[in-house]
Amino acid sequence: MSEEQQNGQQSEDLGQRTYEPPEEFAKNANCQDPEIWNKAAEDYEGFWEGWAKELHWFKEWDQVLDWDPPFAKWFVGGKLNASYNCLDYHIEQGKGDKQALIWVGDEPDHQQTYTYNELLTEVSKFANVLKDHGIGKGDTVSLYLPMIPELPIAMLACARLGAIHSVVFSAFTPDQLTERINDVESTVLVTADQSPRGGSITDLKENSDAALGDAQSIESVIVVRRTGEEVPMQDGRDEYWDELMQNASDQCEAEEMDAEDPFFVLYSSGSTGKPKGIQHNVGGYLVQLKATTMWTLDMKDDDIFWCTADIGWITGHSYLVYGPLLCGGTTLQYEGTPTYPDNTRWPSVIEEHKVTTLYTAPTAIRAFMKQGTGPLEGSDLSSLRLLGSVGEPINPAAWVWYYENFGGERCPVVDTWWQTETGGIMIAPLPGITTLKPGSATKPFPGIFPDLWDEETEEFIEGAGSGALTVNKPWPSMTRTLWQDPERYKEEYFSEISDEIYYVEDGAKRDEDGYYTITGRIDDVLNVAGHRLSTVEIENALVNHEAVAEAAVIGVEDEDKGQAPVAFVILQGDQEYGEDLEKDLIGEVADKAGKISRPDRVYAVEDLPKTNSGKIMRRLLQNIAQGEELGDTSTLADPSIAETIQEQTQQQMS
Numbered sequence: 207m208s209e210e211q212q213n214g215q216q217s218e219d220l221g222q223r224t225y226e227p228p229e230e231f232a233k234n235a236n237c238q239d240p241e242i243w244n245k246a247a248e249d250y251e252g253f254w255e256g257w258a259k260e261l262h263w264f265k266e267w268d269q270v271l272d273w274d275p276p277f278a279k280w281f282v283g284g285k286l287n288a289s290y291n292c293l294d295y296h297i298e299q300g301k302g303d304k305q306a307l308i309w310v311g312d313e314p315d316h317q318q319t320y321t322y323n324e325l326l327t328e329v330s331k332f333a334n335v336l337k338d339h340g341i342g343k344g345d346t347v348s349l350y351l352p353m354i355p356e357l358p359i360a361m362l363a364c365a366r367l368g369a370i371h372s373v374v375f376s377a378f379t380p381d382q383l384t385e386r387i388n389d390v391e392s393t394v395l396v397t398a399d400q401s402p403r404g405g406s407i408t409d410l411k412e413n414s415d416a417a418l419g420d421a422q423s424i425e426s427v428i429v430v431r432r433t434g435e436e437v438p439m440q441d442g443r444d445e446y447w448d449e450l451m452q453n454a455s456d457q458c459e460a461e462e463m464d465a466e467d468p469f470f471v472l473y474s475s476g477s478t479g480k481p482k483g484i485q486h487n488v489g490g491y492l493v494q495l496k497a498t499t500m501w502t503l504d505m506k507d508d509d510i511f512w513c514t515a516d517i518g519w520i521t522g523h524s525y526l527v528y529g530p531l532l533c534g535g536t537t538l539q540y541e542g543t544p545t546y547p548d549n550t551r552w553p554s555v556i557e558e559h560k561v562t563t564l565y566t567a568p569t570a571i572r573a574f575m576k577q578g579t580g581p582l583e584g585s586d587l588s589s590l591r592l593l594g595s596v597g598e599p600i601n602p603a604a605w606v607w608y609y610e611n612f613g614g615e616r617c618p619v620v621d622t623w624w625q626t627e628t629g630g631i632m633i634a635p636l637p638g639i640t641t642l643k644p645g646s647a648t649k650p651f652p653g654i655f656p657d658l659w660d661e662e663t664e665e666f667i668e669g670a671g672s673g674a675l676t677v678n679k680p681w682p683s684m685t686r687t688l689w690q691d692p693e694r695y696k697e698e699y700f701s702e703i704s705d706e707i708y709y710v711e712d713g714a715k716r717d718e719d720g721y722y723t724i725t726g727r728i729d730d731v732l733n734v735a736g737h738r739l740s741t742v743e744i745e746n747a748l749v750n751h752e753a754v755a756e757a758a759v760i761g762v763e764d765e766d767k768g769q770a771p772v773a774f775v776i777l778q779g780d781q782e783y784g785e786d787l788e789k790d791l792i793g794e795v796a797d798k799a800g801k802i803s804r805p806d807r808v809y810a811v812e813d814l815p816k817t818n819s820g821k822i823m824r825r826l827l828q829n830i831a832q833g834e835e836l837g838d839t840s841t842l843a844d845p846s847i848a849e850t851i852q853e854q855t856q857q858q859m860s
């Protein structure tokens with residue numbers, strides 16, 4: 207590429223482009239009604255009630271919504287069962303032999319598929335195993351498993367009995383597991399001998415044993431043989447999954463659950479130390495998942511749907527397990543990493559299984575982008591028809607790269623904004639009708655009412671502007687409470703403005719067309735000389751530069767400006783760090799995000815400190831940039847990286 211071309215590419219603001227839905231896609235999209243937002247606004251309860259009617263109910267509800275701020279009840283009096291809706295209901299409609307789950311293991315030749323019939327058999331058997339271990343309606347079960355079929359099977363088995371599952375991400379430490387078991391006081395833990403991922407092994411049983419010393423509620427441990435390695439088994443407490451399943455009956459009736467019975471708990475980190483036990487209840491959660499999987503993710507009967515998230519996170523719960531199965535789709539569960547055995551693995555999985563829908567995170571897209579199109583070139587990606595993004599703001603450059611190189615300019619990109627707390631997708635395009643703008647999550651899903659709050663004037667913003675994101679009406683899949691702590695729920699989410707307004711903790715912009723762009727957590731927002739700046743905008747400017755692969759921006763204390771932006775970047779493979787490049791990068795930010803946004807320093811580091819969900823731990827970078835102690839690094843995916851970053855930064859400081 208010539209210098210001119212490069213400059214040309216850098217100076218175009220990709221966020222200003224628009225993309226119409228591809229004609230082929232639009233013609234077949236599940237939602238094609240441009241009036242749908244108005245219709246849903248005119249009769250919002252009726253809109254959601256319409257979706258509830260798409261599910262199977264043992265008994266219909268008496269009331270759609272009972273809103274006693276900040277506590278909502280949806281489909282009051284209705285009775286249903288999640289596992290019945292995900293399995294039996296489709297089998298009754300003749301889909302028993304359809305593939306429900308495709309499992310792809312860490313090693314390329316290691317695969318397994320389940321039809322709806324087969325999945326129901328496994329789920330019923332394991333539900334009976336749990337029953338034998340004293341589990342019934344309202345009891346809690348902790349699941350600490352790798353990305354293997356036994357995880358969704360165990361979740362659906364809990365759902366069948368009306369037991370509450372608490373999935374603990376398998377990369378969590380024993381201490382994190384202990385804390386999460388103790389909070390729900392579960393009596394049964396389901397785990398595996400080991401978890402192979404990316405060619406390396408985590409000793410899950412060993413971790414479990416270490417966790418259980420301080421988790422006294424657990425009476426039984428059920429161990430899946432994933433690798434078959436011999437692990438210590440405690441007599442009277444530990445049993446193998448396969449041995450228990452051998453004698454289990456494959457008949458198990460689905461419990462009739464109240465729409466407002468608790469469904470599951472999933473822990474999410476907040477700004478304080480203690481993780482929040484986010485509780486979702488059965489009815490509303492399923493209704494919103496059905497709606498968003500059908501319309502945002504445009505699920506079709508012959509789709510092969512690949513959500514790359516781990517089931518240990520809400521994205522995996524909602525769009526790897528429950529959403530696709532509720533719609534009678536085929537969901538793909540992948541155990542491994544994008545780079546094992548090499549960086550062509552994801553493209554090969556797409557080609558081999560003819561994946562139609564890829565739902566992944568910007569961080570993965572940027573990792574591909576950093577390597578160029580090489581890893582994609584050997585695989586046929588033409589089965590793809592829709593691309594999704596979730597979890598963090600996607601910078602326009604990564605959006606366009608994803609659209610062009612994964613999607614071949616054929617597939618709409620749905621950037622979906624939501625949270626563990628919202629349960630399902632909240633702001634995202636309807637891919638058959640929404641004009642896309644790279645970097646923007648576009649419009650609220652019909653029947654969802656976000657807004658922007660001006661923290662200074664304490665008023666809602668009209669029209670275009672930026673402020674704190676809120677949701678002004680309850681929605682079906684909203685968190686009902688924090689586990690056994692309704693006070694903290696109210697305090698965390700409904701105290702900032704009023705008990706009727708959900709305060710998201712994200713900053714956002716809205717343009718003249720009513721499109722939302724999420725700019726990041728409120729706590730990531732900088733205040734530089736009285737100007738509110740989004741770290742994300744500065745990061746986008748940096749990533750836009752050809753030398754930069756990834757960037758993280760934080761605010762350091764500054765005598766003059768209150769805060770000053772400081773950037774940490776990972777350079778593209780062949781780039782040399784030096785004063786000239788640093789100047790260049792600072793200039794790039796001035797160009798793209800305004801002079802006031804110019805970072806004081808740009809440090810080049812080997813890696814960024816990320817949590818297991820791929821979020822950059824900004825607090826740590828702040829400590830490093832301010833020459834302070836590292837502090838707690840235990841929530842990092844790789845805690846050892848903290849010291850490396852600190853050393854590299856210190857060298858460049860002088």
Ligand code: WT7
Pocket residue numbers: 474520521595596597598599600621622623624625626627647710711712724725726727819
């Ligand atoms: C936070 C929620 C959504 C499930 C996975 C993460 C950020 C999420 C987007 C998006 C910009 C996003 C927000 C949100 N976020 N999706 N499309 N664009 N930001 O769930 O761990 O509960 O995190 O992730 O900051 O508040 P989570």
